[in-house]
């Protein structure tokens with residue numbers, strides 16, 4: 656188990672809420688290391704439904720692009736597929752897109768937040784190493800002083816993540832390293848050789864809240880099963896990113912609190928709901 660891991664108590668699970676003390680601890684771990692893991696935040700039955708629906712949508716998408724062969728040289732790293740699943744059904748469940756524990760942590764860390772996109776990363780069998788990267792540049796390109804966290808991603812594994820099937824590699828503490836521009840990433844590869852990394856070994860039901868600046872990479876999945884994680888990106892509400900649109904039926908099913916996080920997103924009839932695609 657990775658050190659930055661917490662297990663929810665029965666009381667927290669029943670109340671869908673962290674106590675002030677636990678929230679403080681989790682936010683401190685997130686601030687210190689760049690990520691925090693809750694190992695039992697989501698019911699495994701819901702993850703099974705998300706996986707079924709997601710994999711069917713991913714399969715359609717990949718077929719429409721000629722499969723892995725058609726995506727060759729277009730993905731970020733060999734056989735690493737980035738996909739925007741339709742925000743419908745189990746994928747759109749509030750436990751997934753506005754997980755109460757993740758939201759509590761992110762709101763404590765960043766104040767008012769919005770969600771710009773709902774995405775997944777799949778390390779397909781035969782995947783290679785991605786370049787070490789951050790998912791966002793530093794705010795305003797400021798490279799001589801770290802700012803507080805502005806963007807966070809919530810990762811949710813759809814199968815257990817193991818050392819054997821391609822658990823993401825992360826470099827704790829690197830969200831604070833902002834002394835050089837890293838537009839081309841090459842100095843991250845060089846510096847990471849001298850910096851300890853961890854693999855995000857995770858059970859089903861886990862969530863990871865990660866500062867988007869943290870160095871990380873997708874790694875080989877030599878197995879036979881797709882290794883997918885949801886990657887849902889949130890940011891401080893004053894930061895504009897092009898938001899994904901939301902199908903009306905999904906919007907109608909959401910609570911006031913979830914709608915607040917998606918209030919900058921257009922709501923469209925279900926038939927007009929289009930997710931973006933990298934290719």
Ligand SMILES: O=C(O)CCC(=O)C(=O)O
Nearest residue numbers: 731776778823872873874
């Ligand atoms: O899938 C992973 O383990 C990491 C993916 C990733 O970091 C990316 O595609 O930007």
